Amino acid sequence: MNTSLKLDKKDINHKLKDKAIKNLNLSLVNNSSLKSYFEPLIQPFAPKWSTSLFRAKVTKVSRLTNNVISIRLKTSKQWTGFKPGQYIELTTEIEGAAVTRCFSISSSKDVWKSKRRIELTIREQDQGRVTPWLISGIKEKTYVQISKAQGEFTLGNAPANKLFIAAGTGITPIISMLSSKVVRSDIKNIDLIYFARSEHIFKDRLVSLANLRKKQNLPPINLHFIDTNEDGRISLNLLKNACSDFQDREAYLCGPGGMINETRDLLESQGVSQHQIHHEYFGPTQNHKMLETLSKANVEPREVAFHSKQSTTQVTSNSNATLLELAETAELNPSYGCRMGVCHQCKCTKKSGVVINSLTGRPSDTGEEEIQMCISIPAGNVQIEI
Amino acid sequence: MNNTQFNQTTDLISPEKSKSLEKDLTELRERTMSKVGQVDANYIRRMVRIDRWSGIVGRISMVLGFIHPLFWVLGVALLALSKILNNMEVGHNVMHGQYDFMNDPHINSRTFDWDNAGDSDSWRHYHNYEHHTYTNIIGKDRDFGYGLLRLSNDLPWRLKNTFQFGVYMLLSILFEWGVAYHELAGDRVFSKKKNSRKKRLSAEDLKRAFFSKAGRQIFKDYVFFPLIAGPMFLPVLLGNLLANIIRNLWTSTIIFCGHFTEDVHTFTQEQCENETKGQWYHRQMLGSSNIEGKRWFHILTGHLSCQIEHHLFPDVPAHRYVDMSKEVQEIAKKHGIPYNTGGFAKQYATVLKRVIKYSFPQKPDNTNGMTAAN
Ligand code: FES
Numbered sequence: 160m161n162t163s164l165k166l167d168k169k170d171i172n173h174k175l176k177d178k179a180i181k182n183l184n185l186s187l188v189n190n191s192s193l194k195s196y197f198e199p200l201i202q203p204f205a206p207k208w209s210t211s212l213f214r215a216k217v218t219k220v221s222r223l224t225n226n227v228i229s230i231r232l233k234t235s236k237q238w239t240g241f242k243p244g245q246y247i248e249l250t251t252e253i254e255g256a257a258v259t260r261c262f263s264i265s266s267s268k269d270v271w272k273s274k275r276r277i278e279l280t281i282r283e284q285d286q287g288r289v290t291p292w293l294i295s296g297i298k299e300k301t302y303v304q305i306s307k308a309q310g311e312f313t314l315g316n317a318p319a320n321k322l323f324i325a326a327g328t329g330i331t332p333i334i335s336m337l338s339s340k341v342v343r344s345d346i347k348n349i350d351l352i353y354f355a356r357s358e359h360i361f362k363d364r365l366v367s368l369a370n371l372r373k374k375q376n377l378p379p380i381n382l383h384f385i386d387t388n389e390d391g392r393i394s395l396n397l398l399k400n401a402c403s404d405f406q407d408r409e410a411y412l413c414g415p416g417g418m419i420n421e422t423r424d425l426l427e428s429q430g431v432s433q434h435q436i437h438h439e440y441f442g443p444t445q446n447h448k449m450l451e452t453l454s455k456a457n458v459e460p461r462e463v464a465f466h467s468k469q470s471t472t473q474v475t476s477n478s479n480a481t482l483l484e485l486a487e488t489a490e491l492n493p494s495y496g497c498r499m500g501v502c503h504q505c506k507c508t509k510k511s512g513v514v515i516n517s518l519t520g521r522p523s524d525t526g527e528e529e530i531q532m533c534i535s536i537p538a539g540n541v542q543i544e545i
Numbered sequence: 546m547n548n549t550q551f552n553q554t555t556d557l558i559s560p561e562k563s564k565s566l567e568k569d570l571t572e573l574r575e576r577t578m579s580k581v582g583q584v585d586a587n588y589i590r591r592m593v594r595i596d597r598w599s600g601i602v603g604r605i606s607m608v609l610g611f612i613h614p615l616f617w618v619l620g621v622a623l624l625a626l627s628k629i630l631n632n633m634e635v636g637h638n639v640m641h642g643q644y645d646f647m648n649d650p651h652i653n654s655r656t657f658d659w660d661n662a663g664d665s666d667s668w669r670h671y672h673n674y675e676h677h678t679y680t681n682i683i684g685k686d687r688d689f690g691y692g693l694l695r696l697s698n699d700l701p702w703r704l705k706n707t708f709q710f711g712v713y714m715l716l717s718i719l720f721e722w723g724v725a726y727h728e729l730a731g732d733r734v735f736s737k738k739k740n741s742r743k744k745r746l747s748a749e750d751l752k753r754a755f756f757s758k759a760g761r762q763i764f765k766d767y768v769f770f771p772l773i774a775g776p777m778f779l780p781v782l783l784g785n786l787l788a789n790i791i792r793n794l795w796t797s798t799i800i801f802c803g804h805f806t807e808d809v810h811t812f813t814q815e816q817c818e819n820e821t822k823g824q825w826y827h828r829q830m831l832g833s834s835n836i837e838g839k840r841w842f843h844i845l846t847g848h849l850s851c852q853i854e855h856h857l858f859p860d861v862p863a864h865r866y867v868d869m870s871k872e873v874q875e876i877a878k879k880h881g882i883p884y885n886t887g888g889f890a891k892q893y894a895t896v897l898k899r900v901i902k903y904s905f906p907q908k909p910d911n912t913n914g915m916t917a918a919n
Contacts, residue, residue, distance in 0.1 A: 186765050189659060191658075253585070255581075257649060363651070502677055506654060
């Protein structure tokens with residue numbers, strides 16, 4: 160009791176102090192943080208200097224296949240590191256606008272430890288302008304912002320045998336796991352079933368990893384490269400052939416939604432329990448599916464989640480109601496003014512999803528951005544912060 | 546007294562005709578917005594840097610006034626420049642959401658705070674919403690005369706209007722305070738009316754915001770910076786006061802030239818019910834006036850010298866207005882809509898004329914420039 164009271168007091172003091180500092184800054188420079196006031200003045204001379212997130216220098220951009228690109232980043236001292244399998248949010252500036260996307264780290268943790276270097280592997284998607292567009296903003300020797308590493312798709316501590324199932328660029332978090340020390344010695348059996356359409360990226364790297372383990376007399380990594388064009392998708396037969404004891408393995412699935420659902424159903428139907436299965440959605444985002452539904456935007460039901468500091472409210476839309484109208488039907492009391500796209504009173508942050516601008520009929524980007532609720536019609540599932 | 550006979554409000558174009566006006570202007574907006582990008586981001590960042598550097602150098606230079614008074618003069622000039630840029634080209638425009646496309650946490654309409662007595666959040670509400678939506682609608686646009694001045698015959702004449710030139714001068718000198726206070730005072734007046742719209746900011750919120758912002762501004766310019774100047778306390782205090790007054794006079798003058806020149810029109814509430822978007826555009830064009838000038842002049846006015854374009858396209862980055870104005874003029878000509886523009890001296894002279902003219906009651910038969918213009 161006592162300690163918690165003390166803690167509360169400390170907490171309150173801390174908050175008061177923060178508030179006082181913020182007020183002082185607001186008073187002196189009309190900015191809640193002195194650092195961000197000075198940032199634009201300092202950055203022209205010291206490009207590394209930044210107040211928000213972490214800056215990372217792009218040291219190399221290379222093309223692995225004609226639509227897969229790998230980016231090497233040198234992280235700053237402040238960056239807190241990652242667990243193999245995690246992803247980061249990368250922010251770069253394109254045409255004056257900050258654009259943010261999530262990418263899995265495909266390099267080994269050991270490399271980061273010794274060289275402060277990470278690698279991201281990115282597939283250019285033809286459907287959306289999204290990824291190629293992002294890549295156009297990433298140039299060697301420039302700086303990008305990265306977030307702390309995030310995500311739960313990491314190896315557990317148990318030395319259980321593993322079964323990795325990847326599809327397409329879904330291999331990226333897995334290759335980071337396989338090449339990091341964590342899996343080097345204490346796990347007996349590792350199988351990787353890797354689906355791809357004709358071209359398996361990182362095939363060479365995987366083969367040499369497997370060879371290295373052999374040389375070091377470690378239990379092997381069994382690689383199964385499946386060409387979906389010839390051998391089709393996952394099936395019980397395929398699974399049994401590749402890894403007969405799959406029921407006893409800890410499974411890590413990474414790939415597009417369809418593949419994950421299919422595989423998970425298959426595993427569960429064979430008695431693999433839910434907590435044995437880890438997964439991460441990956442590959443072509445819903446993006447192009449959303450674009451397809453644009454024309455049907457006012458027919459298909461779409462889920463809109465409004466997040467506020469206190470709670471989250473889910474609304475389903477079957478019409479071409481704007482986000483403002485949806486928020487109102489959910490009695491969220493959104494603020495607004497003109498309701499015609501002029502005053503910007505109805506601004507909110509879209510965390511993800513596509514909305515259509517009702518004035519121009521144009522779809523938005525998929526990532527995080529500021530939007531006006533009164534002229535935004537959700538085109539798919541959308542996450543909103545109000 | 547029945548003022549309808551004095552009414553000098555203007556008819557808006559018919560809903561049918563308004564369609565093609567809407568199309569022309571919307572296309573211009575689209576064309577301009579498609580170009581918005583890196584240029585605009587670089588531009589506003591440069592303005593932010595100039596604003597901040599001139600503020601910092603200005604404050605230091607003022608203290609150096611003990612070496613030579615010229616340092617003090619330079620300091621005041623730089624600080625005034627900083628405040629003007631901060632309020633007009635940066636603050637006003639950023640708070641309109643013109644640069645929200647950048648997704649920059651600090652150059653953002655929701656978070657920006659300006660070096661001005663008015664609380665940004667309240668200002669955003671009144672200015673962006675009320676003033677820009679109900680431009681020059683008598684009784685709805687509180688910025689029309691700021692509740693202090695009678696600038697058209699829509700308001701009945703009162704004896705106090707006789708002294709309104711003096712009031713106007715005072716308002717100009719204290720402009721930031723006038724605007725900040727007016728929002729607060731106005732709200733009490735307006736809250737008597739039933740308003741179904743949920744208010745984002747309650748009267749309490751507004752009051753709190755007003756006092757905390759006012760306190761911060763006073764603390765900065767009249768306590769903190771003078772105090773750390775030590776023996777230069779008084780010169781710094783006076784310098785800050787002077788810089789604030791220069792900024793006030795400048796912003797007030799420019800804003801009056803944008804809405805209260807002689808030929809600017811006013812509207813009634815009934816007129817604007819069920820208004821089409823084209824009619825809204827039409828009203829914005831009739832309710833605003835431009836000032837011609839060089840590039841540096843436009844920048845110092847925050848491009849409010851292109852008030853017409855600003856009112857048509859409040860969220861297009863303002864430094865593009867000058868280019869847009871050529872096309873807007875053509876569109877105005879095509880649709881037979883007057884386009885009110887002129888040099889600074891000419892426009893300002895008509896503002897003064899208007900302030901004086903409406904200091905006195907008008908006879909019903911006293912036809913004026915405005916009705917004639919219709
Ligand atoms: S309510 Fe005015 S822009 Fe949305």
